Amino acid sequence: MSLTQSIDYAAISPPLVVVVTAVAVLLADLFVSAEVRRRLLAPLALAGTLGALGATAWLATGPARSTFCLAGGGCSYVADGFATYFQTIVLAALVVVLLLSYPLFDERERVPPGQVPAAEFLALMLMSVSGMLVVAAGRDLLTLLIGLEVVSLPAFVLVGLRRGDPRGVEAALKFFVFSVVSTALTIYGIALVYGTTGSIELHHIAHALSTRHAHSGAMSATAAAGVVLVLVGFGFKIAAVPFHFWAPDTYQGAPVPVAAFLSVASKAAGFAGLIVLLVVGFRPYADVWGPAVGVLAAVSMTVGNLVALRQRNVVRLLAWSTVAHAGYLLMPLAVASSQLREGVRATLAYLGIYAAMNLGAFGCAVLVRRLHPRLAIEDLRGLVTRAPLTAVAFGLFLTALAGLPPGVAGLFAKVVVFRAAVHGHVTWLAVVAAVNTVIGLAYYLRVAALMFVPADDAPVAPSSRTWSVSAGVAIAAAVTVVLSVYPQPLLHLASTAAQR
């Protein structure tokens, strides 16, 4: 009898392709001339990402595949509809982020504070994405934990990679310290859950927890503490209040494309892990984590929106807006009842739309930064005369984030999460979210309107070589427009992904 595990390489092909591409980029950097390197590396990374995206699409059309299965039942890695949904979002986000970051390692780039080493940047980003792909498909505590660490470790370096930039180093350090603390809490929570259930496999945990929960006592309380600690750890990853302190400083100190990457791809991975844990593993303790998630959601959107009102920097404004959106994303999960499946579907749908509009907004910040390196909100005054297309696109994304026409996609997203919350009888949370949507209008519309105010200064000549950034923004804009007109395919995908 063979004792080696048989591995279904088709199931793990998306992370496998991404990892091999990362190694290929690193090796190519070492062995080819500088001229070839400049032309080769970014397209190589992009090709690998598109390859992984193709593999994911192929997996999504077929039946669910599982691999790394245990003898006692249960598999560590399952490529089902849920996994491929998140993997598609992450990989599509990576395509856009790679396009946005192309000017970062162009030697001719003159926008301070300087460039980043291309091979390291690309390889680290691909490695981080491989971790996200594993989190989306991981179905036991250790696989999820290791996946999350693979997401985080390269991200610290990405934030501080820009040479001679003290702000970047400070941002990376803050990110590192907060993330390490959150990981420690997660591991402690996992240890408590493992100690009370005797398993790391999520279905076994759910079974053991339901018997634990039936008898109240020390063991039940210990398991509840473990569940809450794991929730806290994931709260850091998705930047939900009160675990959000790293986010604004880190986003502002990092290169803008890296901030976009963290706010979309990293957050999506955090939500993938969180949903799997809560819905599959910790389902019997829904009465414990449901209210906790509800409070996190309410506080996140309120604090995020209120602080965003006072921001003077575009990236900081977007950072606080992502904190508020973490609240909207958490809201349907607070349902925690028999309606939970609809809640998960709402979160998934919101995340897909959020990815497009938030990447677009950060992409516009990259474009604006070429005209105004400080990226103050006041710099946006009269942007429409200097860069009409950028202003129109930015306006679209900001109204979408606010949930207003012409960015109808954001409105659909809001409707979906509100409906899930009301159907799931957490009406109080829906009321809080409604108030917050109005607060959100104030700052999104202020910025959007500022761009269309006529300015008296002379038009600035737009700098050249932004085609890749423009292409990234165009992709995000196209997806946002399509989802505004015809959101049904995404909603359908989200419901299939939520079926489990």
Add this chain to the structure above:
Amino acid sequence: MHGYFGGYALVGLLGLVGVGFVAVGLGANRLLRPWRVTPEKLLTYESGVDPVGEDWSQSHVRYYVYAFLYVVFAVDAVFLFPWATVFALAGFGAISLGEMFVFLGFLAVGLVYAWKKGVLTWV
């Protein structure tokens, strides 16, 4: 020495015995040994060479890279030991052998990276 907390009493007792052992040993030494000091004898012993400078000194930053490389390979080498005990047993076979070389290949990429970036040359 009964029950759960009785076990802690045993641990405390062991601690007392340990402290007593050290105290008696060093105290007897102090009472029995001769005590005739000179300034040379009170110098810090550094392999017979007279100590130079302060006790606080800086290490060159280049040692950090070596320490880092060492940690990478030493920690990863830990995975070789459990593998080495089983890979020749029945039921493992060539696949296990090949898998370990895939792992070593990934490690080798790290070494090649360090080498090509000039980390391994001492300047």
